[in-house]
Amino acid sequence: MTAPRSSTARPTHLPSVDVVVATHDRPELVRTAVDAVMSQDYPGVIRCLVVHDRCAPDTSLVHDGDRRSVEVLVNTRTPGLAGSRNTGILAGHGDLVAFCDDDDVWFEDKLTRQVELLGRTGASTSVTGIVVDYRDHHTTRIPRPEEMTVRALARHRVMAAHPSTVMVRRDALEGPIGLVDEDLPGSYAEDYDWILRAAAVGEVAVVEMGLVLVRWGSSQFARQWSVIVAALDHLLAKHTAFAEDPRALGRIYGQRAFALAASGDAGALAAAVRAVRTWPWERRSYLAGAIALHLLSADRVLDLANRRGHGI
Incomplete structure (x- = not known):
C-alpha cells in the first residue's frame, strides 16, 4: 500500500512527531493502528501517545525505544474524543503533532511525506488523502488544496481531509489554532471544528495521495x-x-x-x-x-x- 517515493532530499534536522491515538475499548484495532505508527519509514523521533477514554489502559502497548516509543495514558479531561485528544496533546512535547483514530491505519510513508511538505511550504497544518474501506470496498478520496479554505470547508465538510491525516506544528496547535473543543456535544464534529479554525489561521497543505486506510461505518456517532x-x-x-x-x-x-x-x-x-x-x-x-x-x-x-x- 506504499506510494512511490518522492525524490525530495531530507532535511538535516528532522522534527520530532507526537502521534495521539484516542481509543475506547477496541484493543485489537488500536494495536493495529499503533503498529502502523511504529512502522513508519520516517527516520525522525516518533512518540505515540495512546489515550484510553473510559476504559482500562492496555499497558502491553508500552514501548520504550530511542527513536520510537509508545506511552499509555488515561483521559484526564472531558470524557470523549475531544478530551482524549487534548490529554495526548498536552502530554507531548514534539515539534509536530499528528492524530490517528484507533480504527485507522497509516501507510508507511505518511509521516515522511507530510514532514517534507510542511518543511517545503512552511504551512502550519497538513492533511493527506484517504482510502475508505467500507464492507471490503475501497474508495480513494483526495482533498484538493482549494478545498482547504474556511469558505470551502464551510460549504463542504471535506471528509477526505480526515482527522487521521492531520499533522500540525505544535506552536500553532497550542497557539493561534487552539486545542480540540471539549464543549462540542458528544465530541461530534470536533475534527471539523478544528480544521475550520486551522484554515482560518493559515494554509492547510495537502499531500495529494491516499495515505490512510479509514474503516468507514464504525463511527460511534452513526446513529446518535x-x-x-x-x-x-x-x-x-x-x-x-x-x-x-x-x-x-x-x-x-x-x-x-x-x-x-x-x-x-x-x-x-x-x-x-x-x-x-x-x-x-x-x-x-x-x-x-x-x-x-x-x-x-x-x-x-x-x-x-x-x-x-x-x-x-
Missing part, C-alpha cells in the same frame, strides 16, 4: 441523532462562516434536518423546509423530507452514501 443535532447547533453558533454564506448554512440545515428525520422527530419536515428555503440545491433537505414522510429509509440512504466513501 440527538447528539448530532446539538453539535450542529453548537457549530452554527460558533462559526460565522455559516451565517455569512447561504450555501454553507443550507448544508448544515440539511444535515440537521436529516438527523431529525432519522430520529423520527416531529420537527423534521419543518427543518427540511427551512433548509430548502435557505439553499434550494441542498440535497440532504429533500432526503430529510422523504424520510420524514416515510418514503425513504435513513439506514438505506446512509448505506448508499458509505458505499461511495461519503457520509451525510
